[in-house]
Amino acid sequence: MSSVRAVRDSVLEIDNRSWLVADRLIISLQPTAPSSGPFWSDGADAFYTISELAGEHPLPPTCPLPSSSPVQLVHDAGDANAAWRIGEAFLKVQTQFRPKCTREHATLDYLHDPSNNLELTCSIPRVLYHHEFNERYYLITTRVPGEPLEKAWPSMDEEAKQACVTQVVEACKELARKENDTICGVDGDELSETWLTVSQAAEQQYSHAALLAACRALGMVETTFSLAHCDLGPMNVLVDLQNGSKVGIIDWEMAGFVPKTWIRTKFRVCGAMNFDFAMGDEERAGDWRRRVQLHLAREGFPEVAEAWKRLFWEDWHARFG
Template sequence: MFCEMEPPIEVSVARTSSCRWILGSLMVCEKVDDPESKPADAIAGWQDGDGTFYLRKSSANELSGGGDVESDRIHVGGTSSAVWCLGKDAFCKVHAWCEGLELEANTIRFVGEKASGVPIPELVHTWIDHDLNRTFLITKRVGGQTLERAWPQLSPLRRTQIADDIARFCVTLAASTSSRFETVTGCGVHEPRLMESAPQPHPTWKPRTLGPLSQDAMRAYMAKISTEPAPDIDPQFHFYHADLGPTNIMVSEDGGRVTGIIDWESAAYYPRFWVATKPVTAGAFYLECETDEPKLWGQLLGQALETHGYKRLDAAFHRWNNSVA
């Protein structure tokens, strides 16, 4: 059921002056030119050019006014996510939240500890705004440009090399395994493509999760919701980003190297078949730039993952998925 959050996700951050932002119902972000002007109640801070940004808790009177919610907003993802710039060097990502949903910051920290060679955003601060049912995540800007933007200028060889670079990062991540379909802290997984359709009353903004599930439990679930057999589930589940579309991969300005992987909210321990199958079956991997081959990135990544030992089971997955209730 289509349903906006209240207030809508796209008004979660409001700029009230040239150097102040209201972030939901809990926080204020302020820019100061003099580092000695740090607020006494500052929770976190970061340098940005010749100024310093600080986060602090908001007071009731600061929330009474309006503000500009559009000028710094750079992305709106349906009814459940939006992103704002805070200065030149940081982003504030706001995402719908419900009980049991993994925090993206937990996942990013996990990757930093377990797979230090994988390039991730630098965390500044995160929190849950329970009154507004949403999370806020502030990260430093990752250098470079998105693969989506760089794509038209990349040679066929460089495109293939980037696919192999990302596949190698996937192999590094997948070395971390679990006996359950779950997130890094044992929450259910947000992956609609492995779930039954949402019931009609379910609001579109509210995330749905599945699990944690053992091998047998996931086999039983996938068999229950489709009239076609599902791809086989191995005993071990592998850690996987699961949303490696061209807007979530950052490359250097010359396209010579991968500088970062962003948007980790779907990352979790997945069935092994999903690692190489999702890139060739999900629209999130399509290119949106002007191209005659919008599916090429997903195809290249799927092929690269195959060379690293991950089977593509797209035909079996499509048969199962097309028969899901």
């Protein structure tokens, strides 16, 4: 096998009907659905499949994805993570910086499991395939209809905007009904919520004890913790304007049990949930999270935003002067 490639270069073309992923997985386009194994539609009349390359086989010749390829890179975050649209599914590849934290496939499976009695009114992906090797995580999920609010919001009318806010707040309420006595992911592993601690330390801790201490420092006194998505920014909320502004929610890797107070606080303090299209206009940039946090306030969600900001800047000045 060759050396590990950059995340963005994980997918290479073998021919116009097959692709090599991370020198280990083969995605193929087939005319009919297979009788077993994961598969999904190409959006027309064919199906994609994924399988593992037999260890004794040499790697097939490959080339970079051409612009005409049906497999398209749609997200590239340096060498941390990348995503490709492949028919009616998405492949995500992530460098695994937090190996003790809950994986996204575990969360999605939990949300879809009828025994957990979670009825979400928004659309969410289903897991088609997952794997982990060479310190990278590979996940294929179904495509959720709609386009990100980041793209759709500027052309939406007020009624559609408010419909999105209402649906996301309803999703927050539906999730929060599931409770736990530990701050953690749905499977009990650590929670990858990087904003819950205000420290700028390079090695943040994500255990229940570490996150609970951070919560107590902020004045969050809950002893029971509510399920939350924790990253409902405008790239992770989709709106299907052709279907009554129906909302979908993607990217569940940060989801888990947190103090209910944190759900609204996150919207108040997290600049990463701003619109990028606003180009420095703070009022427009914060429109989405401002609307959501105000609606959450009306639904009785508390917040500790001022305490978070105060501790954040105290830590900043202590570290950087």
